[in-house]
Amino acid sequence: MSTPTADLKSALQGDIPRINVRNHLKILGAFTDLIESISKHDGWTREEFFQRSTYRLQLWVEKVINVGDEGQQPLQARELPPLDVAMALHSLMLSPARYFEDSELRFRQLKRMEEYPLAMVVDALGTDNSKYSRLENHPAPEHWRIHTGLQYDAIDSMQNDTTRSVTCPACQEAVLVSWRGDRGFSAADFHHTCPKCRIALTHDVLRAGKFFASLNRAREDPKLCLPNTAILLRGELGVTSRCSNIVNEVWKCFESENGKLTRLEDIAALSATERCSIMEYIAKTLSSPQSILIPENVPLLLRAFEHSYPFTQDIVDALRHQYQFMQIIHDEGWSQSTSKPSDDDLDAAYAEYAEFLQRIAIQGSGDPQWRDDLLWHTHQLMPTQYRVGVVIYIQYFLDHLPRGECTHQNGTQMSCGKGPSCGKPCGSRRFLKAEA
Numbered sequence: 441m442s443t444p445t446a447d448l449k450s451a452l453q454g455d456i457p458r459i460n461v462r463n464h465l466k467i468l469g470a471f472t473d474l475i476e477s478i479s480k481h482d483g484w485t486r487e488e489f490f491q492r493s494t495y496r497l498q499l500w501v502e503k504v505i506n507v508g509d510e511g512q513q514p515l516q517a518r519e520l521p522p523l524d525v526a527m528a529l530h531s532l533m534l535s536p537a538r539y540f541e542d543s544e545l546r547f548r549q550l551k552r553m554e555e556y557p558l559a560m561v562v563d564a565l566g567t568d569n570s571k572y573s574r575l576e577n578h579p580a581p582e583h584w585r586i587h588t589g590l591q592y593d594a595i596d597s598m599q600n601d602t603t604r605s606v607t608c609p610a611c612q613e614a615v616l617v618s619w620r621g622d623r624g625f626s627a628a629d630f631h632h633t634c635p636k637c638r639i640a641l642t643h644d645v646l647r648a649g650k651f652f653a654s655l656n657r658a659r660e661d662p663k664l665c666l667p668n669t670a671i672l673l674r675g676e677l678g679v680t681s682r683c684s685n686i687v688n689e690v691w692k693c694f695e696s697e698n699g700k701l702t703r704l705e706d707i708a709a710l711s712a713t714e715r716c717s718i719m720e721y722i723a724k725t726l727s728s729p730q731s732i733l734i735p736e737n738v739p740l741l742l743r744a745f746e747h748s749y750p751f752t753q754d755i756v757d758a759l760r761h762q763y764q765f766m767q768i769i770h771d772e773g774w775s776q777s778t779s780k781p782s783d784d785d786l787d788a789a790y791a792e793y794a795e796f797l798q799r800i801a802i803q804g805s806g807d808p809q810w811r812d813d814l815l816w817h818t819h820q821l822m823p824t825q826y827r828v829g830v831v832i833y834i835q836y837f838l839d840h841l842p843r844g845e846c847t848h849q850n851g852t853q854m855s856c857g858k859g860p861s862c863g864k865p866c867g868s869r870r871f872l873k874a875e876a
């Protein structure tokens with residue numbers, strides 16, 4: 441590592457404008473207030489709110505900003521995401537490698553944003569931090585309602601939008617299911633019978649459906665890969681033969697005699713015979729002696745299917761973690777005070793971020809503290825800048841290592857899945873290095 445910290449700090453100050461850090465702090469304050477307003481309503485849970493926000497982000501990406509006639513135009517005013525969607529979008533972008541894959545391969549419309557629309561969101565915020573206050577005569581709410589059929593405001597939507605649409609992975613029927621109540625979508629034991637093909641829709645079935653749909657798509661289109669399997673080479677996505685080899689090996693594990701994939705219903709029946717979930721059955725099959733995949737890599741391969749949302753990253757889980765970070769920023773007074781942080785405070789934060797990057801470059805591991813984390817996140821909200829800059833500064837693409845690095849459970853590599861409620865300390869985080 442040749443760049444002395446002072447040089448790196450000034451380079452970072454050039455890359456990450458101070459106004460971005462201040463706007464980022466403002467939206468973190470608004471997200472905190474919005475999340476906290478949920479607990480004031482009887483029967484509303486943060487978990488359901490995070491799930492709904494993730495679903496609404498999906499709709500925003502698929503139905504609002506996916507406009508063919510506008511090509512690569514930047515976001516328009518009418519596309520201003522609802523505040524909860526802005527919150528989920530923030531989480532989506534704070535996973536640079538997976539965001540990069542999604543924006544290159546799955547949702548190219550995300551590339552319409554060169555960076556997170558900080559100024560757009562801040563402009564719509566007024567004094568009531570838990571909602572947009574400056575939306576009079578704004579085109580976004582109407583535009584959103586036309587394209588999604590849902591309420592624009594997050595709280596109004598929690599109140600009035602009682603169902604969501606789920607596509608049956610077996611027969612492709614669009615099914616409306618309720619969010620709440622006994623076995624509603626937000627419950628872990630969600631259960632709904634598909635009215636057309638009668639398959640039992642559960643989170644397990646939806647996850648498996650996402651897995652087989654991704655596998656089918658990647659098999660048909662050699663440009664695609666299974667989520668999480670792209671190689672980041674000097675910040676560029678090298679979708680090389682490695683990706684299609686993985687697709688072929690995974691395919692072989694589930695190929696039936698007619699050369700097609702075994703039907704989801706049949707795999708569901710097989711897993712029921714073996715008394716395991718479909719996802720467990722998939723993991724077992726991929727790790728079996730007949731497969732040439734390395735068993736230790738199977739959990740990583742399946743990581744994008746621990747949830748059924750179409751993104752590679754588990755946004756609901758990211759929101760849980762980021763809420764903790766938002767609370768720290770709030771407790772330090774940085775997201776709700778006009779006097780904090782001072783220019784000197786910010787100066788110190790840039791220096792800490794430069795030191796953090798150098799530490800990573802030298803040791804290959806390390807944990808950011810909250811101030812350098814804030815700068816690191818602000819940097820990530822400018823994906824192109826970040827990708828190019830960080831590779832120049834430390835010679836590799838830097839991302840959080842998969843949650844699998846958490847050592848909650850008996851020192852095994854897989855996370856216990858309980859997240860913050862586990863209470864045991866996480867192992868020191870390590871970071872993803874791109875192969876150079």
Ligand SMILES: [Zn+2]
Pocket residue numbers: 608609610611612613634635636637638639
């Ligand atoms: Zn069905």
